[in-house]
Amino acid sequence: MEHDSTVYVGLDVHKDSITVAYAIGAGEVELLGKIGTTQADIDRLCKRLQSKGRHVRIVYEAGPCGYGLYRQLGEKGFDCMVCAPSLIPKKPGERVKTDRRDAIKLVRSLRAGDLSAVHVPDIEDEAFRDLARAWVTAKDDLKQARQRLKSFLLSHGVRYTARADWGPAHRRWVSQYSFASEWQQLAFEEHRRTIEDRLAQCERLAAALRDAVVNWRFYPAVLGLQAMRGVQFVTAIGMLAELGDPSRFEHPRQLMAWLGVTPSEHSSGGKRRQGSITKTGNSYARKLLIESAWSYRHPARVSPEIQRRHEGIPKAIIDRAWDAQIRLCRRYRKLAARGRHANVAVVAVARELSGFIWDISRLAMSLAVPHSRQAA
Structure with missing residues (x-):
């Protein structure tokens, strides 16, 4: 041997x-x-x-x-x-x-040598990711519980005339409605109680996340990413919890491929054919990225909410976030002017947005955004 x-x-x-x-x-x-x-x-x-x-x-x-x-x-x-x-x-x-x-x-x-390795997070990063995923699961459960209640009311001919967006007026109307049948009322109350339980669970997990993120090693990147348009606390936390250490990607194209927003390709000989995006990698991170990209349909501007998130952030990060907004808003307008479908244009913007996320997160970690500032 x-x-x-x-x-x-x-x-x-x-x-x-x-x-x-x-x-x-x-x-x-x-x-x-x-x-x-x-x-x-x-x-x-x-x-x-x-x-x-x-x-x-x-x-x-x-x-x-x-x-x-x-x-x-x-x-x-x-x-x-x-x-x-x-x-x-x-x-x-x-x-x-x-x-x-x-x-x-x-x-x-x-x-x-034909295997592709997956990123293995360290114990602390995995624990924080588990907390973030529990929060996401609770929000999905809340959404499903609300949909079940809407379906229950619709099946009995009960319709809310205004916008059923679970705002204060809608919630007040739901809390005051009652059925004539005792059994239907019991089922209705159970649906309502499920929503209240899921809502309380979301609030507990959100509070735990806001307390835990201050001690997370990627907290500077969380603050830095929130300087960008369309990237709020939910997106920054979810993206970094799934992404892990941004420095493991040597080039932004590697992050684009990991997120599955690069075009598929089937080329042979002198012909090059590109299709829809590959959709490989982490589906939740890609979902967050696409949702953020929709905000770049509108003209570039710094809203009061973004201005508030800029407090305490180094100027280099703020300038980079503004450069990203100028470029991505222009990119969407150009694609729309060519007659591209809105979904296609947003995915193209999302691909470039991932490059700016890579750049700003690495810049924030190198500049070490102060840890004393609370998460937005």
Whole structure:
């Protein structure tokens, strides 16, 4: 056995089991077997792998089991990668899928260099991202609860004549309405109670986020991004929680590709064909980006709200945010004048907006926006 050769290891990870395959150098891929997921099982696996070579490279797919295994293997000194499942090469017509085959395929793809690694956040960033995602989930639940109540009222012929936007007047009307039937009234009250519970949950999580973000290492970037038009606290928090460290992208085009706002392409020979955006990467961050881009349909201006968010921000960031607003507003007008559909124009603006987000977040971290200022 050549102990100086690199050992390539593929792990097919599940909740209660891990299927292990390996290859030494350019040798044949062998199946090591199936192990448990406890700390003792991982320790025994590490000892077996260390006996097979000096340099061990391990890969497993990103999934619901998280990054705990990645950190355990890293503490043991192994070179570990978490790869993107959607980017694993697959043969056309392949119809058989088993844990054994998946582990073997990971070994071969790792050895060939065909895998794309996903970003693994550190423990603090992952904890903050979990809090931000809980907030997003609570807001989605609130939206669904409100929609269920609207559907319930509509199914019984109850219509609100004004704008049903859950403003003060709409909420007051809902709170005062009653049904003649006792059973219908009970169902109505349960719908209302669900909305109140979800609203209270959103407020608790929002307060927790505002308290926690001050101690987050990317707090300067959160403040810096809010200097831009269309990027408020919700967008800045959500974007950075999913994005992580902006410095991991060496060029803004890498961030555009990660957000999935670059055009797809199918070119051959002398013909170049570009299609719609790829929509790869993080869907929630892309959603926030597109929502922010819609604000650049209007002429460039600094509103009182943006002016308030500029307080305490370095002038270099404010100037860069204004440059972004001038360029992106002009970009939308040019595309609209060419007859482009509004959605197409906004996506094009969003692609350039991601470049400014990359630039301003890195600039804010380098200038270290004062941490004493509270989040807007």
